[in-house]
Amino acid sequence: MRQIRIGRASGLLGFMPWGFGLYVALTTPSFAVPSFARQTGMACAACHTVFPELTPFGREFKLNGYVLDNIKQITGITTENRETLSLNSLPPISVMLQISYTHTGAALPDSAVQGALAKDGDVLFPQQASFFYAGKIADNLGAFMQLTYDGAADQFGFDNTDVRYARHVDIGSRPESQNHSLVLGITVNNNPTVQDVWNTTQAWGFPYSGSSTSPTPATSTKIDSGNGGLQQNAGGIGVYAWLNDCLYGEISVYSAVKLGGVHPLDSTQSQVLHGVAPYWRLAYEKRWDRNSLMVGAYGIDASIHPGNGLPLQGPPDKYRDVAGDLQYQFIGEDHIFTVLSTYIAEKQTLDASFANMLAANDDNTLDTFKLAGEYSYQRTIGGSLAFFSTTGSGDALLYAQAPVVGSLNNSPDSRGYIAEINYLPFLNTKLQLQYTVYDKFNGLGTNYDGAGRNASDNNTLYLLAWVNF
């Protein structure tokens, strides 16, 4: 899903007539890929309830490094019988295509002619087209790599990538220790949370797809892709442990990664990570009968230079996110229920932005809360209901008044609901009708931007055809 992040970016990027600035954040959750099915010989339903949400088996598949294979391998060994090659006889390649239609409550202003309105009702063909290499590279080593063409941006780019090495480790020679399992792994990826397996975090969280052209609230917490987010703006490496199919721990570190533009990175880039940002994750999952319940926590400490004309030196802005999350799944023969939730608390110390008049306060806070409930009947017909909210301290510069994207009362507070109906004629094809309702947008319900636009004017009807093959 690509989301348009509006608001704080307008302060950073300056721009277009009447301050109608859109900052397109490259937040593209990637998806269930048929190449995994080709490699494992298993139907989508083994790993997914309804794609891209993972089942317990799907989580195991990912945590074990995407390497489970059930197709003929091309192998190589040394004279000591050490394996030097174990390659799928067919490359694990997949294609994804999304075609969408977006209609907002009220038309947006024309970007070039003052007083005119843009066409309300936008078809993107495609909204997104992706190519994946997703599967095994060697024994214990696998990759999920995505190249995406973005229809709205008319750009082809490197998207979510997660390369991982994982293996089971013996944790004792006594017979009773056979009842224990420990997976240790290393992940190298370009989006904090893309490595996660519970669909509660940014990279894979609900909603799994949304309009890429309708207005979205000014900001969110950093780990939830606020202000450009870290996705594809960071590259990192992490280590994780998965004990007894129930206890997960991970520590990763991320550094600035920017594609294109000036290299080595300098003041022409924006939102550049300073040093390394540690990301951590703990989760406990309990499985019983057809149910599973996960309670977890995660967070990141990111220091970021605003750049965009400002040198990448001096005290950076600091974002400390601490989050809790929860997932419940019931996977029956016919009925599947899922509940997903996360709460993220962020403390911002904006030394760089404050010193350069990009923020009115040195310290700010943001809190994001999301709750979603999903239901599917025979993995064919289903629906979801979700609530989302971001609240935080007001800031006259971060959330300045501006048409559509700004805030009359300088507040980041936004709140709304999403209702969704899905129909999957085939396990790899989803037809989706989604409606997003805002009852508060950038601080207010009515005239939130000071130019007469109401939160409900941004209510979005979104139709999507989504196929993977």
Add this chain to the structure above:
Amino acid sequence: MSSRFLAVALSTSLYLGALAHGADAPLQKTLVTCGTCHGINGRSVSPTFPNLAAQQAPYIELQLKAFKEQTRADPDAQAYMWGMASQLSDGMISQLADYFSKQPPAPGKLEKPALIAQGKRLFEEGVAAQGIPPCASCHGAHAEGMATFPRLAGQHSPYLLKQLLVIQSVLRTAPVMHGVVKNLTKDQMQAVVTYLESL
């Protein structure tokens, strides 16, 4: 060097050292894969996946070969096991069957006593009027199974019920069972599988 750096370097070395000692023996690796759904000890959590612990080795062997040859074709067999079994050698199939048959069985689940009593009667006596023979005659007095007749004791009841249904609808081929289940009603199935899970 700071103590923090030393701590990070030490824990990284320990981690990588542990990683280098992963389980690599072919049987161990395959068991890890099977164990993902069936439990490494053959006792599964989700009733979608049958318990394999204490199952008859010849039955496991027969089924794995049927998956591999795609002659067992019920929906879950196709979705999960066709892929899983496709690359198993005959030798590995024997080793897996041997391993799981020697694991301690899953404990029974005592629920719905009235249904259990009804199921017990059906299992032990059959229903002559419907032409249903006693299940115990092939599966053993305690549903422990015999050779290619599977152990049913302690098995997840939703799994057993689904098998009876797909055998009845001939999605799963099981020559002896087709005649047995032909006239079995869904209520009778529910009773007998509830009894079997209680064992």
